Amino acid sequence: MKKCLRCNKQATHHITEIKNGKTVALHLCDQCVGEYLNTVDVGGIPDDLEDPLSIGPIGSIASDSPVESTSEACPKCGMTYKLFRSQGRLGCPHDYQHFHDELIPLLESIHHGETQHVGKIPPKVSEESRKQYELIRLKNELKLAIEEEAYELAAELRDQIQSLNEESSSVEQD
Known part of the structure; x- marks a missing residue:
């Protein structure tokens, strides 16, 4: 779920604005969408606002709102953060470290404040893989x-752990 660009509540309104040929998606909660629509002419971002994503509370521009990354390309694969956002995939394992500061807020907004996967094991995983996972967890x-x-x-x-190891070795002997 997307978070509101102004207050970080759950965004319930998604507005696409086109300014100077660029498309910008605004994600706002119920309260902030009303405030936003009252501060701009319907169908238009204020002309004096260069970056619509930086719209903060009424009458101000928020500095902590998500803005396009200014970080440079990954030295290993050449991936830029802008390219990652458009494709949805990173270019190499080094990108996780290179774009760390940009990825953390993105992961938090997607996973409700969490940055570490804590999901379920896929249903079609073999029993041996489940035992290995359990063994790692116990260790x-x-x-x-x-x-x-x-x-x-x-x-x-x-x-x-000994019990799991014994089960595994007895299965291998059969």
Whole structure:
């Protein structure tokens, strides 16, 4: 879901403005769309406003609104942030670091404030892959338990890991 450009609430109105041959999409909540429409002539962005995405609260221009990135192209693949936004795909793994500052707000707006995927395992994953995922998760929890000196929990996790390993090795022997 898109967030409102003015207040970061959920955007419920999507306005496309065309100014000087450029198309600009504005995403606004119920309250801000009314304020926006009252500050401009219907069907037009104010002539003195160069960047419609920077429209902030009434009578001001917000500096923290999403604006087009001014970062340079990735030195590895040549991808620009503008090109990424138009294609929806990054060019190489280095782009995640190169465009980090631009990607974090984008991910937060898409994933309701989260930047890390916490979704489900795909339904058609093999049982072996599920066990591997569980094994990795348990090992990470074990490491954390040891760091926090939670030795009883660590012992339980160790036993679960051993049990999973034994299941895997007995399946391989069959």
